[in-house]
Amino acid sequence: MTSEPMQIDCKEAAKRLHELIDGELTPETEAVIRQHLRDCARCMAVYEFEEAFCRFVKIKAKGQTTPADLKERILKELGLSASPRSE
Amino acid sequence: MGLSPDEKREAFEKEAIPYLDTVYRVALRLAGDSTQADDLTQETMLKAYKAWHQYKQGTNVRAWLLTILRHTFINEYRREKSRGITVDVTEFEQFTVFHDVQEVDPEGRFFDKIVDDEVVRAIDQLPEEFRECLVLSDIADLSYAEIATVMKVPVGTVKSRLFRARQALQRVLYDYAVEAGYIKRSVR
Numbered sequence: 001m002t003s004e005p006m007q008i009d010c011k012e013a014a015k016r017l018h019e020l021i022d023g024e025l026t027p028e029t030e031a032v033i034r035q036h037l038r039d040c041a042r043c044m045a046v047y048e049f050e051e052a053f054c055r056f057v058k059i060k061a062k063g064q065t066t067p068a069d070l071k072e073r074i075l076k077e078l079g080l081s082a083s084p085r086s087e
Numbered sequence: 088m089g090l091s092p093d094e095k096r097e098a099f100e101k102e103a104i105p106y107l108d109t110v111y112r113v114a115l116r117l118a119g120d121s122t123q124a125d126d127l128t129q130e131t132m133l134k135a136y137k138a139w140h141q142y143k144q145g146t147n148v149r150a151w152l153l154t155i156l157r158h159t160f161i162n163e164y165r166r167e168k169s170r171g172i173t174v175d176v177t178e179f180e181q182f183t184v185f186h187d188v189q190e191v192d193p194e195g196r197f198f199d200k201i202v203d204d205e206v207v208r209a210i211d212q213l214p215e216e217f218r219e220c221l222v223l224s225d226i227a228d229l230s231y232a233e234i235a236t237v238m239k240v241p242v243g244t245v246k247s248r249l250f251r252a253r254q255a256l257q258r259v260l261y262d263y264a265v266e267a268g269y270i271k272r273s274v275r
Contacts, residue, residue: 014182018249018253019231022224048193050185053253054225060201060203060206061116061222064108074107074132077129078096078136080099
């Protein structure tokens with residue numbers, strides 16, 4: 001018995017766009033959503049806008065680093081060396 | 088068998104300290120001011136070091152550190168006082184900003200003109216449970232399942248809060264961009 005390939009409409013695709021952007025879908029569902037995006041210019045435009053926004057937020061919100069004096073205080077408190085690897 | 092003090096220091100330095108910046112960034116957005124964020128970061132790292140024997144090797148150390156951070160914040164730092172204006176996240180429909188800008192800037196290029204400070208200010212306006220979700224996803228890069236574990240809520244709740252947080256953030260930043268003259272408000 002062969003199962004019918006999963007089909008989705010624009011409403012369902014819209015509900016899953018952020019899961020797609022965040023890499024949270026199973027490979028099967030991701031393939032179905034991506035196929036819908038290839039077939040639907042409107043959904044693709046929304047996806048590209050949302051994807052660009054998420055990328056923008058991730059970059060802008062990660063601008064701050066731990067102040068040097070705080071880092072030094074923590075390392076000293078823990079008895080660790082002053083220059084460990086950072087992210 | 089437990090680690091010797093030297094082994095513990097070495098393991099913590101190698102596995103936990105590289106996430107110090109992530110802990111600090113999340114602390115800043117939860118606490119909302121830098122003095123509290125400093126204290127919260129320091130306390131989180133000291134608690135994590137003391138509890139290092141409880142960390143399960145091979146699991147996500149970032150999620151573990153952020154669980155300690157959140158617990159410390161809720162129990163010792165959170166104040167019930169208002170943090171100023173918060174955005175109403177219930178008012179957003181699906182993809183409203185895209186609908187507004189699709190004719191003039193469908194790729195959302197106007198966002199790139201907005202400076203970092205304005206973005207974090209907008210994040211700080213989100214109600215706490217929505218802000219936490221967004222911060223754990225977009226600053227700490229945790230998966231939905233990891234966020235669910237840290238926040239002790241179902242994955243479906245994470246999904247819906249994250250979506251609404253991002254839509255609210257988009258709206259706040261869009262309104263800011265209109266006021267700053269980066270984009271002209273379109274009439275829907």
